Amino acid sequence: MIKEFRDFINRGNVVELGVAFVMGASFKSLVDVFTKKLIEPVIGMIINLPNLETLGLFGDVDPSSGIKAGSFGAFLGEVINYTIIAFVMFLVIKAYNHFENAVSDDEDETVVAAESKEVQLLKEIRDGIDKINK
Numbered sequence: 001m002i003k004e005f006r007d008f009i010n011r012g013n014v015v016e017l018g019v020a021f022v023m024g025a026s027f028k029s030l031v032d033v034f035t036k037k038l039i040e041p042v043i044g045m046i047i048n049l050p051n052l053e054t055l056g057l058f059g060d061v062d063p064s065s066g067i068k069a070g071s072f073g074a075f076l077g078e079v080i081n082y083t084i085i086a087f088v089m090f091l092v093i094k095a096y097n098h099f100e101n102a103v104s105d106d107e108d109e110t111v112v113a114a115e116s117k118e119v120q121l122l123k124e125i126r127d128g129i130d131k132i133n134k
Contacts, residue, residue: 028085035081052077 008014040052049055055073062069 027088028081031081031084031088035077035084039080040077049073 036051041050044051044055047055052073053071054067055071055076057068057071057073059068059070061067
């Protein structure tokens with residue numbers, strides 16, 4: 001049973017999934033910093049606020065931070081994060097599909113070339129048989 005589990009873990013798909021998970025988590029933290037430190041301050045400067053989290057505050061005051069608990073700006077920041085990540089994933093999938101199509105086109109060309117050689121050989125055999133039969 002341990003051998004089966006080890007074989008399962010060592011399969012390419014499981015290892016690739018683990019690597020993708022770690023890279024995705026790193027990418028999310030990168031996008032978080034990009035949004036919090038670059039995008040939100042620029043939007044805040046445009047609408048004259050220090051950051052988006054102070055936009056649309058509502059609810060009770062949080063005793064630990066002294067800021068009201070609810071914030072439409074914090075939600076807007078997360079929407080920006082999601083949009084950036086979704087757009088990058090779209091670009092990754094689009095590049096992957098383009099690469100897959102390019103590889104499959106190359107494979108189709110080699111199949112056509114191989115078929116044409118076989119067809120030529122079969123034609124030569126047919127012609128040879130026709131000469132023998134005449």
